[in-house]
Amino acid sequence: MALIPIRHLPQLLSFRTRQNLALLCGAIGLILAGNAVYGAGMPIWGGTLMFLGSIAVPVGLKWWDDFSQWGMPALVLSGLLLLQGFHFLEHTVQMVQYYLLNLPSAQSQGLISALNVEWVHFTWNVIILACSVYLLRRGMGGFWGWAMVIWTTAHTLEHLYLFVRYLEISRELSALGLPAYGVAQVLPGILGRDGWLAESGICGRIPGLTTLPRVAIHFGWNLGETLLLVVAAQLNLMRLIPREMEKTHD
Amino acid sequence: MPIPKLFMMLVLLLGIGVAASRGSSEVSVRVASQSLATSACSGSFVEHDLPHITTSRQQPARGTDGEGSGLALGDLNNDGRIDIVLANENGPATILWNQGGFRFRKQILADPDTRAVAIVDVDGDGWPDIVFTHNVGIPSYWHNQKGQGFAQAELPGVRYKAYTMLWDDLEGRGQLDLVTASYDTLLDAELKDSFLFSEGAGVVLYRPGPKGYLPERLARRSQALSIAAFDVSGSGKRDLIVGNDFGVPPMVWQPTAKGWEAVHPFPHFSQNVMSLSVADVHNDATPELFSSDMKPDFRDPKALVAWIPLMEKGYKGLTRSASQRPENMLQRRSVHTFRNEAYTLGIDATGWSWSAKFADLNNDGFSDLYVVNGMIDQELLGYLPGGEIVEQNQVFRNVNGRRFEPRPDWKLGSIRSGRGMSIADLDNNGRLDIVVNNLNAPAQLFENQLCGGPALEVSLRWESKNTRAIGAQVMLHTSQGQQWRQVTATSGYLSGDASRIHFGFPASETLQGAWLEIIWPDGKHSAFKNLRPQTLLTLTRQEG
Numbered sequence A: 001m002a003l004i005p006i007r008h009l010p011q012l013l014s015f016r017t018r019q020n021l022a023l024l025c026g027a028i029g030l031i032l033a034g035n036a037v038y039g040a041g042m043p044i045w046g047g048t049l050m051f052l053g054s055i056a057v058p059v060g061l062k063w064w065d066d067f068s069q070w071g072m073p074a075l076v077l078s079g080l081l082l083l084q085g086f087h088f089l090e091h092t093v094q095m096v097q098y099y100l101l102n103l104p105s106a107q108s109q110g111l112i113s114a115l116n117v118e119w120v121h122f123t124w125n126v127i128i129l130a131c132s133v134y135l136l137r138r139g140m141g142g143f144w145g146w147a148m149v150i151w152t153t154a155h156t157l158e159h160l161y162l163f164v165r166y167l168e169i170s171r172e173l174s175a176l177g178l179p180a181y182g183v184a185q186v187l188p189g190i191l192g193r194d195g196w197l198a199e200s201g202i203c204g205r206i207p208g209l210t211t212l213p214r215v216a217i218h219f220g221w222n223l224g225e226t227l228l229l230v231v232a233a234q235l236n237l238m239r240l241i242p243r244e245m246e247k248t249h250d
Numbered sequence B: 001m002p003i004p005k006l007f008m009m010l011v012l013l014l015g016i017g018v019a020a021s022r023g024s025s026e027v028s029v030r031v032a033s034q035s036l037a038t039s040a041c042s043g044s045f046v047e048h049d050l051p052h053i054t055t056s057r058q059q060p061a062r063g064t065d066g067e068g069s070g071l072a073l074g075d076l077n078n079d080g081r082i083d084i085v086l087a088n089e090n091g092p093a094t095i096l097w098n099q100g101g102f103r104f105r106k107q108i109l110a111d112p113d114t115r116a117v118a119i120v121d122v123d124g125d126g127w128p129d130i131v132f133t134h135n136v137g138i139p140s141y142w143h144n145q146k147g148q149g150f151a152q153a154e155l156p157g158v159r160y161k162a163y164t165m166l167w168d169d170l171e172g173r174g175q176l177d178l179v180t181a182s183y184d185t186l187l188d189a190e191l192k193d194s195f196l197f198s199e200g201a202g203v204v205l206y207r208p209g210p211k212g213y214l215p216e217r218l219a220r221r222s223q224a225l226s227i228a229a230f231d232v233s234g235s236g237k238r239d240l241i242v243g244n245d246f247g248v249p250p251m252v253w254q255p256t257a258k259g260w261e262a263v264h265p266f267p268h269f270s271q272n273v274m275s276l277s278v279a280d281v282h283n284d285a286t287p288e289l290f291s292s293d294m295k296p297d298f299r300d301p302k303a304l305v306a307w308i309p310l311m312e313k314g315y316k317g318l319t320r321s322a323s324q325r326p327e328n329m330l331q332r333r334s335v336h337t338f339r340n341e342a343y344t345l346g347i348d349a350t351g352w353s354w355s356a357k358f359a360d361l362n363n364d365g366f367s368d369l370y371v372v373n374g375m376i377d378q379e380l381l382g383y384l385p386g387g388e389i390v391e392q393n394q395v396f397r398n399v400n401g402r403r404f405e406p407r408p409d410w411k412l413g414s415i416r417s418g419r420g421m422s423i424a425d426l427d428n429n430g431r432l433d434i435v436v437n438n439l440n441a442p443a444q445l446f447e448n449q450l451c452g453g454p455a456l457e458v459s460l461r462w463e464s465k466n467t468r469a470i471g472a473q474v475m476l477h478t479s480q481g482q483q484w485r486q487v488t489a490t491s492g493y494l495s496g497d498a499s500r501i502h503f504g505f506p507a508s509e510t511l512q513g514a515w516l517e518i519i520w521p522d523g524k525h526s527a528f529k530n531l532r533p534q535t536l537l538t539l540t541r542q543e544g
Helices: A009-013 A016-039 A044-054 A056-070 A072-100 A118-137 A142-175 A196-200 A214-235 B063-067 B184-191 B301-314
Strands: B013-016 B028-035 B044-053 B071-074 B083-086 B093-100 B103-109 B114-120 B129-134 B140-144 B150-153 B164-168 B177-181 B203-209 B212-219 B224-230 B239-244 B251-256 B259-263 B275-279 B288-292 B329-333 B338-340 B351-359 B368-373 B394-399 B403-406 B418-424 B433-438 B442-449 B455-461 B473-478 B481-486 B501-504 B515-519 B525-528 B535-542
Touching: A009 A072, A009 A214, A016 A044, A016 A056, A044 A056, A056 A072, A072 A118, A072 A214, A118 A142, A118 A214, A142 A214, A142 B301, B028 B525, B044 B083, B044 B093, B044 B103, B044 B433, B063 B184, B071 B418, B071 B433, B083 B114, B114 B164, B129 B164, B164 B224, B177 B224, B212 B251, B212 B259, B224 B275, B224 B288, B239 B275, B275 B351, B288 B351, B351 B394, B368 B418, B455 B473, B481 B501, B515 B535, B525 B535
Parallel strands: B071 B114, B351 B418, B455 B535
Antiparallel strands: B013 B028, B028 B535, B044 B442, B071 B083, B083 B093, B093 B103, B114 B129, B129 B140, B140 B150, B164 B177, B177 B203, B203 B212, B224 B239, B239 B251, B251 B259, B275 B288, B288 B329, B329 B338, B351 B368, B368 B394, B394 B403, B418 B433, B433 B442, B455 B501, B473 B481, B473 B515, B515 B525
């Protein structure tokens, strides 16, 4: 099989020869998840996981193709773009739930609400940061690459603060003989309304940074992260996947 | 700590004030002036225990038992010193007669199970009386026997059960109206079916009539913990605001030609209003309305833990567009509505907040905020030792009306579960002291030893049934701006205020060219010049 040299992100993100399989699996996943959620009353997070499971095979095959054709940087970049894209979709859904559907913040938890917990957020961000640093070392540098890494680091620090505080609160609750509470997973962090920055009084109340609710703050974090990743990846695609890395399969 | 000696020079000047030129609306004032003492400062408050403990009926407290009682400040025997009356939800009340130098003579007042207390001249004889509300029942009235003690008397026509009350000259007729409101949760718990099938209580406005008070029932049910008079419409007339617990929206009535009409002026309000107070935070002569609520400091995990189980329930239904949120709010009038400035100013989260009042504690010309807090409820907080949320009272310095900064160095961070609280100058030295009625712990007096500027204190007298001019507004105009105060009998949570008002100002302010403007409850104006720092002025309105 001969490949067109990769010059644009859509080429990297395309399922290429796996497109029909991906469409078929996606359609089956949608039908199954829709029936499970609207027919059998499964929670939305269950239906979402069912859909993700159904497309896991074509996605896995696509990533194998990326790796075997363009090497590890392409696999990492492709994986990062897809996962961060889905993660950003999660935050977009949360925004819709909170701002448009007027749901309480406790119910504005996106598609996979069961995973909207601090250790998942923290682990996720550490993985994203590690991937970003890897790509930086493999050529995704320049202004946008560094901006992406700095932004991701700051985002991870916010989640580190949230995670450490969550552990502290969990320990204190446990000492009182109390169970874990969902509300402890949605507390404000450094930024945002009631966040550390707002309450510390260091720089007063800054519109947005110290006034937005957590759902909007993390939408902002991920919007920035996704945009910087896309721009940095597009501008550095040639360096990440040089022509000599492009293999031709017969 | 050494207790400063009280020394006052009596009557330095007696004269007739200069009335401002406001046509037929002007009235002149007769002036009596006396110097305020000066005393050393240490830069913080000094705590004194008072010989009174408000106790809960059950140990630990359960339900509404944990909500404690109030206190009132006022000069009961007209000796120039402000006395203290402490209510007690489970036992007799206490009068602490101010002997000067922070020495008090204790007198038990055999009125059991009291909640709110006010010191007001109910009958207009010039001697302040005492009125209590109770756990269950109608308000009780103790008539001042011209400084020789108190005799229990009837408030004829007052017949609805009340938890909180407001005394004010709402319609500017020179007589005090009484507004009472019930806390139906308490009545339901205590009286059960007999309350359920009764005519209820709710919010009642009593106007004094020739044969007693004439009730006008404004609401049949309420969960009221506080009532305030506040000019919502900006018309110059004060409206009536009842702050409710348990997410019941605030009730607001405006005086109209047809009577008191319910309005809904606030887009957002506190969800569980524990107390209401009115103050001019920005020194722009436009007062704001502050409501206290329950909100922890989110930065402190240890403090937050006590709140997490409550937040799990309380925040469950809290949407972006919710009109009520569990936090303190400061309602500031904008063009056509009100906006909440508490968060912007940094005074939205003060724990489980009860009485919250503004006063210029450091005499810098801006009103600071003191909030007492904590909660004991074995049912709700059974997961905590003693069923108690232990929190430090919070004090915030008003920084030029732009923000509030916490001042733990003022040493007001008591953890005794304060409920009622009031602020006045108890040693006549121009600095405001604070009295707190705690639950299941001795009441406290915080002696002000902050090193601020001088003060000007003003007592109004009006030869009417409203002898202390409750409801009057007083503005101090100086070269550095203006300060607004209002004479109130009650504010905060279940607490009564002294009718003497206080202006602090920086030491650099000499009051050269400064003047006082008084808007009496009936709308008439007076003005007085020739002001001197560290003075207590008694201004008596001269008719004609």
